[in-house]
Amino acid sequence: MEEKQLQDLEMEQERVESIIKEIDKKAEKWNESSSDVGSDALEIRKTFWEDVTVNFDEADDVAETFTSIKQQAALLSERERTQSQMIKQLQTLSRLRFSPYFGRVDFKDDVEDTAEQIYLGIATLMDEQEENFLIYDWRAPISGLYYDYSPGPANYKTETDTIEGIMELKRQFVIKGGKITAMFETGVTIGDEMLQEVLGNNADTQMKTIVATIQKEQNQIIRNDSSSLIVVQGVAGSGKTSAAMQRVAYLLYKYRNIITSENIMLFSPNPLFNSYVATVLPELGEENMQQATFQEYLSTRFGNEYDLEDPFEQMEFLLEADKNENYFERIESIRFKASLAFKDLLDQYAEKLAGETLVFKSLGINKRAIISKKEIAAYYASLDQSISIPNRVQLVKEWLLKELKRKAKAELSQEWVEKEIQFLEKEDYLEAFKTSQQKQGEADDTYHDFDREQKWLSEMVVKRRFKPLFNAVKKLKFINIRAVFMDFFKESQIMSESLPKNWGTTCEQSISNLENRFIVYEDATPFLYLQDLIEGRKSNTSIRHVFVDEAQDYTPFQFAYIKRLFPYSKMTLLGDINQAIYSGPTGAQTILADSALDSGEMELYRLTKTYRSTKQIVEFTRQLIQGGEMIEPFNRTGPKPVIVQTCESRDHIPKVNDLISELQRSGHKNIAVICKTAKESKAAFEGVKKVHDTRLIEKGTMTFENGVNVVPTYLAKGIEFDAVIIYDSSVYTRTEERKLLYTACTRAMHELYILSAGELSPLIKEVDPHLYSLI
Numbered sequence: 001m002e003e004k005q006l007q008d009l010e011m012e013q014e015r016v017e018s019i020i021k022e023i024d025k026k027a028e029k030w031n032e033s034s035s036d037v038g039s040d041a042l043e044i045r046k047t048f049w050e051d052v053t054v055n056f057d058e059a060d061d062v063a064e065t066f067t068s069i070k071q072q073a074a075l076l077s078e079r080e081r082t083q084s085q086m087i088k089q090l091q092t093l094s095r096l097r098f099s100p101y102f103g104r105v106d107f108k109d110d111v112e113d114t115a116e117q118i119y120l121g122i123a124t125l126m127d128e129q130e131e132n133f134l135i136y137d138w139r140a141p142i143s144g145l146y147y148d149y150s151p152g153p154a155n156y157k158t159e160t161d162t163i164e165g166i167m168e169l170k171r172q173f174v175i176k177g178g179k180i181t182a183m184f185e186t187g188v189t190i191g192d193e194m195l196q197e198v199l200g201n202n203a204d205t206q207m208k209t210i211v212a213t214i215q216k217e218q219n220q221i222i223r224n225d226s227s228s229l230i231v232v233q234g235v236a237g238s239g240k241t242s243a244a245m246q247r248v249a250y251l252l253y254k255y256r257n258i259i260t261s262e263n264i265m266l267f268s269p270n271p272l273f274n275s276y277v278a279t280v281l282p283e284l285g286e287e288n289m290q291q292a293t294f295q296e297y298l299s300t301r302f303g304n305e306y307d308l309e310d311p312f313e314q315m316e317f318l319l320e321a322d323k324n325e326n327y328f329e330r331i332e333s334i335r336f337k338a339s340l341a342f343k344d345l346l347d348q349y350a351e352k353l354a355g356e357t358l359v360f361k362s363l364g365i366n367k368r369a370i371i372s373k374k375e376i377a378a379y380y381a382s383l384d385q386s387i388s389i390p391n392r393v394q395l396v397k398e399w400l401l402k403e404l405k406r407k408a409k410a411e412l413s414q415e416w417v418e419k420e421i422q423f424l425e426k427e428d429y430l431e432a433f434k435t436s437q438q439k440q441g442e443a444d445d446t447y448h449d450f451d452r453e454q455k456w457l458s459e460m461v462v463k464r465r466f467k468p469l470f471n472a473v474k475k476l477k478f479i480n481i482r483a484v485f486m487d488f489f490k491e492s493q494i495m496s497e498s499l500p501k502n503w504g505t506t507c508e509q510s511i512s513n514l515e516n517r518f519i520v521y522e523d524a525t526p527f528l529y530l531q532d533l534i535e536g537r538k539s540n541t542s543i544r545h546v547f548v549d550e551a552q553d554y555t556p557f558q559f560a561y562i563k564r565l566f567p568y569s570k571m572t573l574l575g576d577i578n579q580a581i582y583s584g585p586t587g588a589q590t591i592l593a594d595s596a597l598d599s600g601e602m603e604l605y606r607l608t609k610t611y612r613s614t615k616q617i618v619e620f621t622r623q624l625i626q627g628g629e630m631i632e633p634f635n636r637t638g639p640k641p642v643i644v645q646t647c648e649s650r651d652h653i654p655k656v657n658d659l660i661s662e663l664q665r666s667g668h669k670n671i672a673v674i675c676k677t678a679k680e681s682k683a684a685f686e687g688v689k690k691v692h693d694t695r696l697i698e699k700g701t702m703t704f705e706n707g708v709n710v711v712p713t714y715l716a717k718g719i720e721f722d723a724v725i726i727y728d729s730s731v732y733t734r735t736e737e738r739k740l741l742y743t744a745c746t747r748a749m750h751e752l753y754i755l756s757a758g759e760l761s762p763l764i765k766e767v768d769p770h771l772y773s774l775i
């Protein structure tokens with residue numbers, strides 16, 4: 001190191017130490033206040049009932065008591081909130097203490113004579129007087145300089161202005177435990193050295209933050225706050241998920257007085273992914289956003305009434321191509337049901353329904369209709385047709401609730417009620433007795449106790465029987481949506497001229513599935529869509545930003561549906577068309593296909609640089625797909641991918657076990673054996689677990705652990721491993737499986753091994769042989 005560099009390093013280390021002292025002082029102060037607030041809260045809780053006036057004598061007293069309790073509860077919750085905020089701030093301080101900042105820029109604006117030194121960290125730190133910034137939050141407007149510029153002319157935007165000036169210096173740090181372990185002076189945007197340092201590490205079971213090394217093109221995505229629809233088309237490993245997570249943190253900072261983590265929703269590809277990204281935001285001092293898979297949403301909506309297929313089951317069906325009956329018809333059906341043309345057909349059907357009746361279900365008890373479907377249909381038909389279907393449904397609901405009340409009264413004297421009373425439990429009688437005693441004073445004296453009890457018992461029996469009916473009506477269960485959907489399939493055949501060739505067969509199949517209460521994945525969203533058109537679902541107003549990761553796996557229909565669910569929300573879609581493993585085999589449109597998006601309303605970003613894998617792995621994997629030339633590897637080197645040829649796939653287990661041992665010896669902690677299907681994964685797992693401590697990842701697996709994991713490709717989506725072993729590349733033969741093999745191989749950070757039984761897969765044969773070693 002040169003003398004000047006050494007001096008700089010010394011000076012920076014001194015600053016780090018002085019900052020740590022400041023942090024310690026602050027922490028001490030906050031600790032005291034936090035425990036004061038904590039004791040306040042404890043005291044309030046202890047003396048809660050002493051400090052409220054409790055008096056239930058008169059109506060006025062009751063109201064006063066209520067207000068007094070409310071005030072005391074508000075005081076307590078305010079104290080508790082303050083305390084939890086203080087604890088959060090203390091946690092941030094302790095993170096800052098470990099690593100106060102990661103970057104510095106010296107910026108002289110056009111007004112000042114000297115440059116300001118701007119240090120960037122995960123949170124703001126002010127000096128003791130709360131006047132000067134010792135550390136700027138990476139999301140502050142001025143911090144944009146660090147991500148967007150190299151030394152030289154630069155500017156940043158505040159709420160009202162653009163500040164122009166000169167960046168005189170840009171420095172990056174790696175600080176651990178208060179010690180600077182690396183320091184780089186960077187000319188380019190974010191220096192290669194720093195990235196080399198970060199990307200060379202072992203894979204982790206949890207995603208890491210990238211705030212120190214966000215790239216300029218990623219920063220644009222993170223800080224875009226004007227577009228209502230952002231679409232990120234990024235190659236594998238280009239940082240799409242990372243950009244999404246830092247964008248959530250950015251939005252929570254920028255709009256901190258307007259939105260919270262409760263107002264942001266992320267649709268993720270599988271439950272494992274949820275846990276993979278779960279630590280990013282807490283590491284940045286923020287709370288996690290709402291997170292769900294689309295399938296979780298569907299399951300909640302369908303409840304236990306239906307057997308709902310999930311996308312993984314659909315995938316398994318598609319992968320077993322030739323073995324499945326009706327394979328081609330189903331592919332055609334999936335493709336059509338994914339499209340907006342199919343949605344239009346449903347819209348058209350709903351419009352037609354406006355002039356017709358709906359299919360209703362009778363409401364009954366003891367297999368006896370209390371209100372028959374005919375009566376419901378008659379009431380529905382009596383309503384003015386100019387009222388929208390959902391509004392008419394609401395009117396029917398209100399009418400039914402009134403009718404049910406009336407009918408319930410009429411039932412009190414029925415014989416069945418008398419009979420059921422005889423089978424009541426002892427507790428019910430006791431309850432009836434107590435109630436009749438209580439009411440004795442208020443009631444007229446013409447009743448004997450016995451009559452009064454009897455009346456109460458009848459009411460109870462009827463109420464219990466009618467309760468499910470009231471609930472069903474409130475949930476609009478009196479409409480037979482399943483039958484409506486079946487009718488749609490029948491009628492659709494004459495509604496359009498541009499239907500798929502085998503549409504008739506598809507309709508028969510769909511109807512038969514519905515009869516068996518089985519919902520295939522491609523029918524799930526259309527079913528709910530039609531249901532919402534009829535019932536008029538209330539849209540979600542609390543979610544303000546929706547993120548859809550792995551967006552290539554959503555159909556245009558599903559996306560249109562998501563937009564309908566969150567009409568007031570801004571959207572960020574992130575995906576890679578080359579990893580469209582669901583639409584790969586079916587040829588169905590995905591929302592990421594250029595033509596599927598309305599370019600007018602969206603801001604499109606393309607990320608072509610990839611950070612996950614070594615240059616050697618990227619050079620190999622990009623030849624697996626069409627148009628892969630545009631993928632730009634980051635300059636981090638490692639061994640070439642290795643293709644291990646065997647005579648038969650049954651020889652793979654011993655090979656895989658040897659490879660795992662070798663990889664572990666060279667320090668790799670996170671090794672994945674990636675298979676094509678769940679069945680293949682199971683077989684591989686049985687063999688590998690005999691030698692190595694191994695985990696099988698299945699669709700319900702919630703967390704992923706360090707070590708050896710056996711996993712089907714579609715569950716490895718979005719995740720990365722130090723080393724990947726493709727269990728058997730010879731099973732990827734069809735060009736539709738190109739994306740699947742590409743997705744599997746691009747999970748590798750440092751090493752990639754591909755086993756191949758017999759002749760090389762035609763997909764691999766297309767790759768330049770110089771790019772891999774063959775053993």
Ligand SMILES: Nc1ncnc2c1ncn2[C@@H]1O[C@H](COP(=O)(O)OP(=O)(O)OP(=O)(O)O)[C@@H](O)[C@H]1O
Pocket residue numbers: 195198199208210213214215218234235236237238239240241242243576579611612717718719720746
């Ligand atoms: N600017 C960056 N600085 C440091 N690491 C980065 C950066 N961008 C991406 N990475 C790293 O590259 C890897 C891939 O990132 P990420 O998973 O976000 O990519 P992706 O585009 O979502 O990938 P895929 O589509 O393959 O799932 C991660 O290890 C991430 O930490």
